[in-house]
Amino acid sequence: MALLEVKDLSVEFKTDAGQLRAVDRLSYELEDGEVLGIVGESGSGKSVSCLTVMGLLPIPPARIFSGQIHFRGQDLLKLYASQMRKMRGHEISMIFQDPFTSLNPYLKISTQLMEVLEFHSNKTTKEAKIRCIEVLEQLGIPDPEVRFNSYPHQLSGGLKQRIMIAMSLLLEPKILIADEPTTALDVTIQSQILDLLKDINKNHGTSIILITHDLGVVAGLCDRVQVMYGGRLAERGSCDDIFYRMKHPYTQGLLESIPSLDVSPGDRLHPIPGSPPDLTKIGDFCAFSDRCSRAQKNCFEKRPPVESASQDGGHFYECYYPVEARNSSPEAVNARSS
Amino acid sequence: MSEKFEKGNSLWKDAFKRLRKNKAAVAGFLFFGIMLVAAIIGPMLSPYSYEGQDLDRVNNPPWVYSVQDYEASHGLPLMHKDYVSIFGIDVNKKNLFGTDDLGRDMLTRLLFGARVSLAVGFLAGLVSLIIGVLYGSIAGYVGGRVDNLMMRFVDTLYSLPYMFFVILLMAIAGRHFVLLFIAIGAVSWLTTARIVRGQVISLKNLEFVEAAYASGTGHWGIITKHLIPNTLGPIIVYFSLIVPRAILEESFLSFLGLGVQAPMSSWGSMVADGRSAVLLYPYVVIIPGVALTLTLFSLNFIGDGLRDALDPRLRGKQ
Amino acid sequence: MLEVRDLKVHFPVTRGGLFRKEKQLVRAVDGVSFEIQPGETLGLVGESGCGKSTTARAIIGLIEATAGSVKFEGNEIIGLTPKQQKKYRPYFQMVFQNPFSSLNPRMTIADVLAEPLKALTNLSKRERLKRIQELMEIVNLDPKMLFRYPHEFSGGQRQRINIARALAVKPRLIVLDEPVSALDVSIQAQIINLLQDLQKQFQLAYLFIAHDLSVVKTLSHRVAVMYLGKIVEVGETQRLYDDSKHPYTRALLSAVPIPDPSEEKERERIPLEGEIPSPIQLPTGCHFHPRCPIAEEKCAQIEPLLEDKENHLKAACLLAS
Numbered sequence: 017m018a019l020l021e022v023k024d025l026s027v028e029f030k031t032d033a034g035q036l037r038a039v040d041r042l043s044y045e046l047e048d049g050e051v052l053g054i055v056g057e058s059g060s061g062k063s064v065s066c067l068t069v070m071g072l073l074p075i076p077p078a079r080i081f082s083g084q085i086h087f088r089g090q091d092l093l094k095l096y097a098s099q100m101r102k103m104r105g106h107e108i109s110m111i112f113q114d115p116f117t118s119l120n121p122y123l124k125i126s127t128q129l130m131e132v133l134e135f136h137s138n139k140t141t142k143e144a145k146i147r148c149i150e151v152l153e154q155l156g157i158p159d160p161e162v163r164f165n166s167y168p169h170q171l172s173g174g175l176k177q178r179i180m181i182a183m184s185l186l187l188e189p190k191i192l193i194a195d196e197p198t199t200a201l202d203v204t205i206q207s208q209i210l211d212l213l214k215d216i217n218k219n220h221g222t223s224i225i226l227i228t229h230d231l232g233v234v235a236g237l238c239d240r241v242q243v244m245y246g247g248r249l250a251e252r253g254s255c256d257d258i259f260y261r262m263k264h265p266y267t268q269g270l271l272e273s274i275p276s277l278d279v280s281p282g283d284r285l286h287p288i289p290g291s292p293p294d295l296t297k298i299g300d301f302c303a304f305s306d307r308c309s310r311a312q313k314n315c316f317e318k319r320p321p322v323e324s325a326s327q328d329g330g331h332f333y334e335c336y337y338p339v340e341a342r343n344s345s346p347e348a349v350n351a352r353s354s
Numbered sequence: 355m356s357e358k359f360e361k362g363n364s365l366w367k368d369a370f371k372r373l374r375k376n377k378a379a380v381a382g383f384l385f386f387g388i389m390l391v392a393a394i395i396g397p398m399l400s401p402y403s404y405e406g407q408d409l410d411r412v413n414n415p416p417w418v419y420s421v422q423d424y425e426a427s428h429g430l431p432l433m434h435k436d437y438v439s440i441f442g443i444d445v446n447k448k449n450l451f452g453t454d455d456l457g458r459d460m461l462t463r464l465l466f467g468a469r470v471s472l473a474v475g476f477l478a479g480l481v482s483l484i485i486g487v488l489y490g491s492i493a494g495y496v497g498g499r500v501d502n503l504m505m506r507f508v509d510t511l512y513s514l515p516y517m518f519f520v521i522l523l524m525a526i527a528g529r530h531f532v533l534l535f536i537a538i539g540a541v542s543w544l545t546t547a548r549i550v551r552g553q554v555i556s557l558k559n560l561e562f563v564e565a566a567y568a569s570g571t572g573h574w575g576i577i578t579k580h581l582i583p584n585t586l587g588p589i590i591v592y593f594s595l596i597v598p599r600a601i602l603e604e605s606f607l608s609f610l611g612l613g614v615q616a617p618m619s620s621w622g623s624m625v626a627d628g629r630s631a632v633l634l635y636p637y638v639v640i641i642p643g644v645a646l647t648l649t650l651f652s653l654n655f656i657g658d659g660l661r662d663a664l665d666p667r668l669r670g671k672q
Numbered sequence: 673m674l675e676v677r678d679l680k681v682h683f684p685v686t687r688g689g690l691f692r693k694e695k696q697l698v699r700a701v702d703g704v705s706f707e708i709q710p711g712e713t714l715g716l717v718g719e720s721g722c723g724k725s726t727t728a729r730a731i732i733g734l735i736e737a738t739a740g741s742v743k744f745e746g747n748e749i750i751g752l753t754p755k756q757q758k759k760y761r762p763y764f765q766m767v768f769q770n771p772f773s774s775l776n777p778r779m780t781i782a783d784v785l786a787e788p789l790k791a792l793t794n795l796s797k798r799e800r801l802k803r804i805q806e807l808m809e810i811v812n813l814d815p816k817m818l819f820r821y822p823h824e825f826s827g828g829q830r831q832r833i834n835i836a837r838a839l840a841v842k843p844r845l846i847v848l849d850e851p852v853s854a855l856d857v858s859i860q861a862q863i864i865n866l867l868q869d870l871q872k873q874f875q876l877a878y879l880f881i882a883h884d885l886s887v888v889k890t891l892s893h894r895v896a897v898m899y900l901g902k903i904v905e906v907g908e909t910q911r912l913y914d915d916s917k918h919p920y921t922r923a924l925l926s927a928v929p930i931p932d933p934s935e936e937k938e939r940e941r942i943p944l945e946g947e948i949p950s951p952i953q954l955p956t957g958c959h960f961h962p963r964c965p966i967a968e969e970k971c972a973q974i975e976p977l978l979e980d981k982e983n984h985l986k987a988a989c990l991l992a993s
Contacts, residue, residue, distance in 0.1 A: 032368075057856040158946075172947045173720075202719035203883065204944045207927040211943075229857055232929025236936040255933045273861040275886040276931055281909040283890055284868065287861030291826050362780055362820035561774035564734055565837065570761045570791030579787075583778040 018045035019223055020069070020108075020191060025083030027064055027073065034296040038064040040247040040303075041082070043322075046191065051217050051224045053238035053255075055231060055270075059292045061247035062227045066193045068093075070110050071100040087191075106136050109184035113196035115176035119168040125179055126164050132186050151182045155212060174205035181212065185222070192216070193225045198233065210237055231274060235259060240330075243267050246293045246303025249322065253331035263325050263338035265308045302335070310337045369587075372663040379659020382652035389649055393472055396465030402449075404466040405617035408457035411436070413635050416452040416460070417445045428634065454627060454638055463619040464645055470620040471601045471646070474535045478600035479593050481539025486546025487589060491577050493547070494554030505551070508544050516541045520603075524612045534613060538600050549592055553585040587664035594657035598650045605646060621646045673877060674708040674731070674845055679740035679750075681723070681730050685952065698951050700726040702901035703740070705978070708845065713871065713878040715892030715909065717885060717924070721948055722898040724881045728847045731879070732764050733757050744845075762792050765838035769850035771830035775822040781808075781833055782818040788840045807836040810873075811866065828859035835866065839874070847879045852887060864890055885928045889913060897921045900951060900959040903978060907985035917987040919964050958990065966991055 027039040039061040046052050056062040067073050069085055069092065085092040087108070092100065104110075112118050120128060126148070133144040145164075152160035155178050168176060177197060184192055194213065198206035214237055216222050226238060234241055235255065242252040243264065251264040262268050269288040279285075290307035302308070305315040315336055323338070325331035373379055397404060414432055418424040421437050421444050437444040446452060451460035493504040520537045527533055557563065558581065566576050605622030607613040614620045621642040628638030681701040701723040708714045716724045729735040731742055733749070742750050749760050765788075768774040775784055785804040789795055795803065805815040811832040822830060831851060838846050848867070852860040868891065870876060882888045888895060889909055896906040897920065905918040916922050923942040930936045944963050949955060955962050961971035968991065976988040 057858060174947055202948070203885070203927045204719060204923060205947070207929075207941060208943070210929075211941075230929060231857075231931035232936070235931050235933045236929050259931070259933050270858060271931065273858055274931060275861070275864070275890045277886055277889065277913060277925070277928060278930075279886065279890050281889060281892055282868070285861035285864055285890060287865060288858040289862075291828060291859065292856065358816060359819045360816050362824060364780075364821055365777055365823070561768040561770055562776045564729075565766070565768060565774055565834075566776075566787065567734055568732055568761070568764075568766045569788035569837070569840075570758055571787060572791070575791070579779075580776050584776070 019048045019087070020046040021084075021086040022065065022069070023084045023086070025065060025068060025085065026081035027061075027068055028079050028081050030077040030079070031296070036295045037247050037298050038078075038295060039068070040298060042244070042247070042249055044242055044249070044252060046223055046225060047240075048190075049217070049221050049223055050239045051213075051226060051237055053234040053241040054225060054227045054244060055229065055234055055241060056244035056250075057229055057292055059246070059295055060244040062244050063195055064247075065244075066110065066195060066225060066227060070104055070108060070193065071095075071097070072104075072110070102136070105132055105184070105189070106187045107189050108191040108193065109187070109189045110193040110195065111177070111180045111184050111197055113199050115173055115180055115200065116168075118180055119176060121168050123167075125166055125168065125171075129164070129179075129183055129186065132183055136187050147186060148182075151185055152179075155182050155185075157182070173201050174208060177201060177205075177209055178212065181209075181216075185216065185220075188220070189222065191223045191225065193227070195227045196229070197226075199228070199230070206233075213237060231259075231271065232276070243270070246298055247295060248303055248319075249332065249334050250304070251331075251333040251335075253325065253333075257325070257331045261325070261331070263323075263331070263333040264304075264335050265310050265337075265339055266304050268339050269307075310339070312337065369663045373659055376659040376662060378655040379663075382655030382659065385648060385652040386656065389468060389645075389652075390472065393465050393468035397462055397469070400459065400462040400465070402459035402462045404458065404463045404619055406458060408453065411449065411453050411457045413455055413631075413638070414446055414449055414453045414457075415635065415637055416450060416641075417443050419443060451641055452637055454624075455631065455635075458617075460624075460638070460641055463624060464621075464642060467619040467621045467624055467642060468645065468649075470531070470614055470618065471604060471622075471649075474531075474538065474604040474620075475597040475601035477535040478539035478542065478604075479596040481536055482543040482546055482596055482600075483589065483593055485540070486543035487550050487582065487585075489543065490547035490550030491554050491582055491585075494551035495558060495573070495577055495581065497555070501551070505548075508547055511541075512544055520607065521610070521612055524607065531614060531618075534604060534607070535600070538603050542596055542600065546589070546592055546596070549588055550585055553588060554581050557581050557584055591657060591661040591664060594653060594660055598653040598657075601646070601653075602650065673710045673745055674879075675741075675743040676707070676727075676731065677705050677741045677743075679704045679727065679730060679742060680738045681726050681735060682738045696952050699901050699954060700951060701730065701737075702954075704898070704901070704903055706896055706903065706906060708877050708879060710844065710877055711871065711875045712894070713880050713892045715888035715895040716879060716881045716898060717883065717888050717895060718898035719883060719924075719948060721900070721951055723901040723951075724898050725849055727898070728766070728849055728879060728881055732766050732847055733761075734766075758792070762788075762841040763844045764847065765841065765843040765845075766847045766849065767831075767834045767838050767851045770854050771827045771834065772822075772854075774834055775830060777822055780819045780821055781825075784822075784833065785818075785837055785840055788837060792841050803840065804836075807840055810839060810870070811836045826859075827855050828862060831855060831863055832866070835863075835870070839870070842874075843876070845877045845879065847881070849881045850883065851880075853882065853884060860887065867891060885913075885925060897924065900949065900954060902959060902988065904960065904989070905985060905987040906978070907983070911983050911985055915983050917981045917983065917985050918989050919966055919991075920960050921987075923965070958988075 023043050025039055025042045029036040029038055042065055054062045068080060080093060129148045130144050133139055133147060139147065149160050149164060152163060157163055157175065157178055198209050201209065210233060213224060217224050228234060238255055240254050241258040243250040243258065243266065245266050250266045251258060251262060258267060272286045273288055275285055288307055293303050300319050301317060302315045302320055305311045320334045320336045322332050322334050325333060411433055413430060421432055421434055425432055436446050436448040438447050449459045451464060454460055493501045520541060523537050563576060563580055566580050604613055604620060608620045608622030609626045611626065614623055624642040625639050628635065632639045679701055680703055683698040683700060685696050685698050704727055706714065718724045726735060730737045737750050740750065741748055744760060744763060782804055785807055786800050789800045789803060804818060808815040808818060813829060813832055852863050855863065864887065871878060880888060880891050892909050894907060895909050895912050896903050899920050905912065905916060905921045913925060916925065923944050926940060926942040942965060946963050957972045957974050958976050961967040971990060974990060976990045978986050978988045981987045
C-alpha cells in the first residue's frame with residue numbers, strides 16, 4: 017500500500033477566459049521513504065496537484081472535479097477543513113519556491129517556528145524551544161540560537177530556505193512536499209539545500225515530493241520521476257526509466273532540448289517546437305499532439321490511456337506511439353560525452 | 355506581406371468589461387449621466403429662469419395633502435389653479451418642485467445649481483489633477499534631495515488649515531465663480547501628488563523603463579510615455595473621489611455664504627436660503643439636500659467601481 | 673571592439689542608527705577588465721551579488737560608473753554627457769531578463785519597437801513601419817500582431833519582442849541579462865537557437881549574462897566568472913569548463929546538476945561552506961578565501977590579480993598554477 021495515492025484527480029479553475037483544466041484525471045503514488053520528482057513546465061499542473069494534496073487550493077475559483085487522495089487509509093478530499101488543518105504540518109508539510117515571501121517579515125523566526133508547535137503539539141514553551149533549536153542544528157544552520165531570534169530580512173536566501181525546511185520538519189511529517197525549493201537560489205546554495213533534502217530522506221525516512229522543472233536536480237535526488245504535461249501524466253517511472261528508457265515523446269524532447277555541461281559552444285539545441293497548451297481548450301485528445309513529431313490521426317481524436325512499459329510495473333506513460341529510447345545505460349552515456 | 359493588422363485588446367478594454375459587471379457602479383453612472391444631462395439642458399428647456407421671481411407664488415410646496423388645510427395651517431395663500439388632485443394628493447403642476455421664498459422655481463434652480471456644483475467639482479478635480487500629476491511625477495522621478503524638498507513642501511501645506519485659507523481667499527478676492535474651483539483645486543492637489551509620486555517611484559525601477567533609456571528616450575519622454583500612463587489607474591480612481599469632495603466643499607462654502615453669489619444658485623446656497631424657515635417649508639432644504647446626497651453616492655459608487663476594475667491584481671494568474 | 677579596463681561601480685550607503693550614521697560603500701563592481709571582439713560572445717557568470725548585472729548596466733550607460741574606462745572602438749564612453757552618450761546608444765542595446773516587466777503594458781508592440789527608431793534615427797513614419805515589420809519577421813513573429821499588447825503574448829514571444837527591440841537600431845553589441853532564465857525549458861532552447869542565428873546573420877557581439885552554466889556554454893566563445901565584484905577567471909569556454917584553474921569556478925561547475933542519473937550520482941562535488949558575504953564587508957585579501965577549500969594563510973593577506981595560467985586561462989588565484 018503506497019503511503020500516498022492520488023486517484024483520478026481533476027481540478028478546474030474558473031477564469032475570465034473559461035474553465036481551465038489545471039489537472040486532468042491524474043493518478044500517482046508515493047511510496048514510503050522514497051523521493052518522487054514531479055517535473056513539468058508552467059501550466060503542467062505539477063503545483064496545483066500538490067496544493068490539492070495539502071488542501072491549499074483556493075476553492076472558488078478552483079474546483080475539485082473528481083478524484084480521491086488516499087493517505088493512511090483516509091481520503092483527504094473528504095476531510096473537513098479542521099481535520100485537514102491538523103493534517104497539514106503534522107503529517108504532510110510543504111515548502112515553497114520563494115523563501116523571501118514565505119516568511120512573515122514582521123515576525124521573528126522564533127515566533128513563526130513556535131507557532132507551528134503550539135498549534136499542533138502539547139509541548140510547553142520550553143520544550144518547544146528546545147525542539148526548534150534541535151531541528152535548526154540538524155539542518156546545519158550555524159549559530160542556531162542567534163538565528164532563532166532573528167528577523168527574516170537578516171538572513172540570506174539559502175538560510176531562509178533552510179528555516180522553511182526546519183519549520184516543515186518540526187512535527188516530523190511523513191511527507192514533505194517541496195515546490196521548486198531551489199529555483200530562486202544560487203547554484204552553490206542549491207546543492208547545499210539538495211544535499212540537505214537527501215539527508216532528511218535517508219536519515220529520517222521522510223518521503224519527499226520534489227516539484228521542479230530542472231531535470232538535473234531530479235537526476236541527483238529522486239528515486240522515481242513523474243513528467244507532467246498539460247495537467248496530465250506524460251510518463252512516470254524510476255529515475256533510470258525516465259532518463260534512459262523514456263517512452264513519451266515529450267520526455268524525450270525535454271531531455272534533448274536542455275543544454276547540459278556536455279554541449280560544446282556553438283552547438284545547436286533541439287527545442288520542442290510550439291508552445292505549452294492552452295488549458296482552457298484541452299479536451300479528449302493528447303495534450304502534446306500539436307507539438308509532437310510522432311503524432312498521428314488518432315492522437316488528435318482520443319486521449320491515450322495509461323500504458324505500462326515494463327512487466328515489473330512502475331513505468332507508465334500516456335501515448336499511442338511511444339519512442340524506443342536510444343539512450344541506455346551508463347556506457348552509452350559515456351560514449352555520448354566523450 | 356499582408357497589410358492587415360490585428361487589433362489588440364488594451365488593458366483598458368479588460369477594465370471596462372469588469373466595470374460593466376459591477377452593478378453599483380453602473381447604477382452610479384446612470385444616475386450621474388441623467389443628472390449631467392438634466393443639468394445641461396434642464397435650465398435651457400425650463401419655462402422659468404433661475405432668478406425670475408414671482409411674488410404671488412412664494413413658498414409653494416410641490417405637493418400637499420389638501421390645499422385648504424395647508425393654507426389654513428400655514429396662513430399662506432396658494433394658487434389653487436396650480437394644484438391638481440392625483441391619487442388624493444394635490445400636486446403642483448406649475449412648479450414641479452415648488453417655489454422658494456422669492457417665488458423662484460425650485461426645479462430650475464436645482465438644475466442650475468447642479469451646473470454650478472458639477473462644474474466646480476470637475477474643474478476643481480482637474481486643477482488638482484494637473485498640478486498633482488506634474489508635481490508628483492517630477493518629484494518621484496528625480497528623487498534624492500529634490501524629491502525630499504518637494505515632499506516636505508507638500509507636508510507643510512498639508513498641515514495648514516486649508517479651509518481657513520480658502521475662506522480667506524474667497525473673502526479677500528471676492529466671490530468669483532472661477533476663483534471658487536481654483537481655490538478648492540489648488541488645495542486638494544497634495545494627495546494626488548503623493549499618490550503619483552509613490553507610483554512613479556515603484557515604476558521607475560521596472561525593466562521597461564530601463565529599456566526605454568537604452569532605446570534613447572529622454573527623461574521627459576519616459577515620464578510622459580511610460581510612467582504617467584501606468585499611473586492612470588490610481589489617478590482616475592482618485593479623481594473620481596476628489597470630485598464629490600470638491601462638490602461637498604463647494605456646498606459647504608456656499609452654505610456659509612462664501613460660495614456663489616446670489617441670484618446664482620448652488621445646492622449649498624439653496625440649503626442656506628431655506629435654512630431659516632426649514633420647519634415650515636422643509637422641502638426647500640430637503641430637495642437640494644437629496645440631490646446632493648444622491649449625486650455624491652453615485653460618484654462614490656463610480657469611484658469604487660473604477661478602483662475594482664482597474665486593479666491590476668485582477669489579471670488572472672494560472 | 674569593446675575594451676573594459678578596471679571598471680568600478682561603488683554605491684554609497686548610509687547605515688547606522690539615529691546618531692551614528694556611517695557612510696559605507698557597496699563595491700558592486702570592484703575593478704573589472706575584459707575585451708569583446710566583434711561577432712564574439714563573452715559569457716559572464718556568477719552568483720547573486722557578484723556584480724554581473726551592474727557591470728552590464730554600467731557599460732550600457734544605465735548606471736554611472738565610479739571609475740575605470742570602457743572603450744568602444746577606441747573611443748572612451750565613460751563619463752560622457754548625456755548628449756554625447758546618445759551618439760553611442762545605437763551601438764549598444766540590451767535584452768532584459770523578465771519578459772513580463774520589460775515591456776510597457778500600455779503600449780502596443782508597434783510602439784515598443786518604434787521607440788528606439790524614433791529616438792535614435794531619422795526614419796520617416798513609413799520607413800519605421802517597414803522596419804518594425806522586418807524586425808518581427810527576423811525574430812519569427814507574425815507582423816500582423818504588431819498592434820497587440822504585451823499581455824496577449826506568451827513569455828517566449830515577449831522575449832522575442834525584446835530581442836527585436838534590441839535589434840531595431842542595428843547595434844554592434846547586445847548585452848543579454850539572463851534572457852532565458854524566466855522562460856520554460858522547452859522555450860529556452862528556441863530562444864538560444866534564435867540568438868545564435870542572429871549572431872551569425874548580423875555579426876553581433878554578445879555580452880551574455882546568466883547564472884545557468886549550461887546555457888552560457890552553448891552560446892559563449894569565452895567565459896568570465898565573477899565573484900563579489902571581481903573577475904576571478906576568464907578564458908575560452910571549452911577550456912574553462914574542462915579544466916578551470918580557479919577554485920571558485922571549479923566549485924561552481926561541480927554544483928551544476930547534470931540531467932543524467934548515473935553521472936550525477938557518481939560526481940565529485942566540491943562543497944562550499946557558508947554564504948556569500950555582503951559586498952559591504954568584503955573579506956581581506958582574496959575575496960573568496962573564507963569559503964575556499966584550498967585557501968592558505970597568504971590568501972587572507974594578498975589580493976590576487978588576474979594572471980595568465982596554464983591552459984590559456986586567466987585566473988585570479990595565488991595557488992593556481
